Amino acid sequence: MGDDDPTKRTLRLLALLQARRTWLPAELADRLGVSTRTLRRDISRLEDLDFRVERKPGPGGYYALAAGSRLPPLVFDDDEVLALIVGLRMAEGRVAEDAAPRALAKLLQVLPRRLSELAHDLAENTQTVRRPRTVVDGRALDKFARAGAASRSVEFTYRDQRGRTLPRRVDSVQCVQSNGRWYAVAYDLDREAWRVFLLDGATDVHLGPIVARRQTPFADLSTWLTTDFGRLGDRS
Template sequence: MLETSARLLRLLSLLQARPEWTGPELAERLGITTRTVRRDVDKLRGLDYPVEVGFGPGGGYRLGSGAALPPLLLDDDEAVAVAVTLRTAAGSGVAGTGETALAALVKLERILPARLRHRVSAMPVAIVAPRVAPTVDPSVLAVVGGACRDRRVLEIDYTARDGAATRRRIEPIHLVAWGRRWYLVAWDRDREDWRTLRVDRLTPRLAPDGLPTGPRFAPREIPGGDPAAFVSDRVADVRPFRCVVRVEASAEQVRATIWTDQVRIEPDGPQACRVSLSTDDARAASIILLGLGAEFTVESPDALADELRVVAARYLRAAGDAPARSQPTTPPTR
């Protein structure tokens, strides 16, 4: 039975490697008769692999497309190439691909032999990301995602926003892509409380084979039950300057355009929304809002309106539509 199973896997690998094979070619490669090839093809069909047969002098065997994606067999080089590509996609920040690529990467790296995992780590892959979005090492994403899936305690080195470095033992529960950053929802064993951790600020401590070594844990229920909502509540108001504006664009348009995760967006009619923004100061808020390319009205605070007047005057001077300023003015920052 083992010999037959191994032969079926080898046959499947050959069918995936080339568009078409004749019966004698497959028989020679596998060291069997053409009759055994036909029987093995029937066994693959019984396992829902869409093996097609062409009759006549030029006929042969080919692996077609079926209703479902069958398991793929990859050789060493192919597995390394796929893993590197998934690492790049996971950290690229491309909407709709990062989370899916990460899920596939976690599955693949979990079963990679150590020799291939080292080859993947050694590949010189670089991702150029916007300056406003700190880069995340895809290998760290894969490790953290695997620990979430396997329910294993992680020991990490973490750098807080104020630069303080700590070592923590956490129970990783869920990864969330919020804006252009990745966050981890975890239970901190030392502090006995929930934490939302920036993945770009943590470094897992791993075994020589690159896998977590912590014990398994029983998963806890995230407060509220929704990881995305939990992260949203924790990270949307962490900056000192806060403002509210009404934007003359739909909530979907603003979400697709705004490049910060420190924001709450609430629909206010079909073509308008209310945006609550947290930044370091009024100047940063004005830059983000002007980048929307849409009309907006300041609701609060007055400091943002004052900053926008300064910016408007600067733009008019740049366009030659206003007199030169006689004395420099320091714009308000709060």
């Protein structure tokens, strides 16, 4: 049964369009509990509010929220609020300075009252028990992630497990988080072998040129990281 309040239904429609790239009309109408005719009216209501909605008619047709002239408000449900709070609590002390608490404070200010109360209760009554803190430079993580996405090499200074600081050159980067710490799995160009690097040991990170991505020695990264060859914490 759909919501009879057009305003609430329009907000729900906006949240659904934000959650996925495209929706089949029948599928979207079913999620809202309305007819496709009512769905078309709700889509028009969104467009009257200056949200651009892409439409493809006919077989295989879809609706999609287009990149428009204004940023749509973010609409969260209870599960999404829970995911945000858990993620921010896990990030405390692991990203630069007080970024996670500041983000949490901003989130609490803009959420509707009911969700704000839920978020506040979760934030005030949960804590993370962790090993000594390791702070990851967000800019370093960003560069490693971009290198992996764009198939670029990376040059950086690295502090190994013996405390030595050495220059490193890698390519074919993949980033992974495990037990609250960020790692980069990459091919070391000087050692001609795959290595795992703790990102909190990487500084002075610079992106290099685009290179051909190498064939990895593993079919599944998470499985490979549990082997002796790919064990986490190998900071050689």
